[in-house]
Amino acid sequence: MVKLKWGLVGGGEGSQIGPAHRLGAQADGLFTLTAGALDHDADRGRAFAQDLGIASDRAYGDWAEMLAAESAREDRVDLVTVATPNATHFEITKAFLQAGFHVLCEKPMTMTVAEAEEIVQTVAETGKICAVNYCYSAYPLVREMRRMVTDGEIGKVRLVVTNFSHGHHADAADADNPRLRWRYDPAMAGVSGQFADCGIHALHMAGFICNDQVTALQADFASTVASRTLEDDAMVNFRMQGGTVGRLWTSSVALGRQHGFDIQVFGETGGLRWASEQPNQVLYTPLNGRTQIIEKGEGGLSDEAARLSRVPIAHPEGFPLAVANIYVDLAASIRGQPHGALPTAEDGLRSIAAIHQAVISARDDGAWVDARPPSLRGQ
Ligand code: NAI
Structure with missing residues (x-):
């Protein structure tokens, strides 16, 4: 191609x-x-x-x-x-x-x-x-939630509650940093700061998962860092065309929240929860039933969620980027540039020796053995 x-x-x-x-x-x-x-x-x-x-x-x-x-x-x-x-x-x-x-x-x-x-x-x-x-909508389990809602697996959706809040702009002493300042400057960011920056993802996601559109909203905006013209915190209530009630909190001064995007969808016969800090899992609670964990990459997912589960189960979201980091350090090493720790042939040798010694130990009722390869026993 x-x-x-x-x-x-x-x-x-x-x-x-x-x-x-x-x-x-x-x-x-x-x-x-x-x-x-x-x-x-x-x-x-x-x-x-x-x-x-x-x-x-x-x-x-x-x-x-x-x-x-x-x-x-x-x-x-x-x-x-x-x-x-x-x-x-x-x-x-x-x-x-x-x-x-x-x-x-x-x-x-x-x-x-x-x-x-x-x-x-x-x-x-x-x-x-x-x-x-709106990249968060491309997580495989977000697609699974949308499929479950569309197929009526949690019944008519009564309520969506979502937060996209972090504390990375909480330092008032750093508010003048040019990398942050534009986000709260109407000339650069527009009419809204945090709601347009992060809340927008949460609002999109609510409509995306529910396959519905927001038709009405009410908002409370606050600039908690005094020098900011635009809001750094917002609470937005909304309604969707199908009657779903929405609640959205977004903040950039919520110290302690790091990748703080989560969404819960509450239907008449079940509830769903997804959070960006645990993107491999959706929690599904059927009415009168126990909470179940749906895992990225497992069997029984919809075709769409399976298609977007880019690495098989046992490998979490972000796994390909860990592999990419190995390539980054390899390229630097080949070019003779400074690089991070690369797993080496010696690491490979130590692992192989440990495996072989473990087999010997297991055959010997769990006896303690030297895990090191013979060539490295003196070190
Ligand atoms: P940033 O301030 O870190 O970087 C902006 C980059 O654009 C800089 O390299 C700057 O030199 C360059 N730039 C500025 N004006 C330019 C121009 N006229 N022509 C060419 N380059 C120009 O900003 P950041 O955080 O990367 O945000 C950029 C955009 O991405 C924003 O609209 C932001 O809302 C969005 N964004 C989206 C995210 C998402 O989850 N989808 C996450 C983070 C940012």
Whole structure:
């Protein structure tokens, strides 16, 4: 299969989401990072793009240069990911769509409703794909929850309760850090801070799992760090078209919550719970029954959840990234660069010796034996 050519705007060196896009897009060998305008600083962006293996004539200083040059090429990129700060999403996304590129845009898609309407209109006019990176909805067990709700396995959904709260912006003394400041600055982030940053995932997920749409809401926003214009904490009550009641809490000052996204769906005949800190499991409690644990990768999952269980059971979410870390250190080692601890042939030898010695011990009613290989017994 011919690999698709992929272009990235934003996601430069040191950015938060850039590494996830680079790993995600290239994990299956479906896309090759071919072009990029990666940084607000043109020189830094060009240099980092070339470090990542992008050819120098496709390592662009800014997105407008990339748009013009890629549009003129016969071998233009197939997909452009927009992973810049929020205020730039609309202009960049619209321009690439209009030029005939498919786009994956980071959330929030735009700053205003009018802009979002324009993007939807542009998609209709161009026929191009514009996806938005609500990535949590792609966890296999989130898909399983959606399937269970759709198939009526928990009955009519009465209530959805979801939290996306962390404490990573709780340090008032660090509030002026440029990496944080833009998220609470209306000029850069839009009308909302934390709700648009994290609450948006929770709101999307509620609708996604319930296969329903939010039709009404009420909100209480608070800026608990005084210097912030936009909210860093929000409580939102909502209602869905099908009558489901929704409760959503999102915060960036909730010290102690680390990857704090969880969602519970309460139906007339059962309840479901998923949390990003335990993404391998959904807890399912049938009415009048005991809580059951549904595991990623186990038998009996829906086709969709099975398809997205990328590594078999016994390997948790994140396992491929542990393998990727081995490759990162291997590449550094081959290049003679500093790297982390690589499991070596000596580790392999120690393991083999220990296995053989364990067999001997087991045959000898569990006697203590030297676990080391003969060559390393003196060490
Ligand atoms: P960041 O501040 O860590 O990095 C932004 C990157 O974009 C930097 O490399 C910067 O130099 C570059 N940049 C800024 N303006 C640019 C421009 N005009 N052209 C090219 N590059 C430009 O920001 P972060 O946290 O990576 O967020 C970026 C976007 O991703 C935001 O919209 C954010 O909401 C979203 N995001 C989504 C997540 C998700 O779960 N889907 C998680 C984290 C962020």
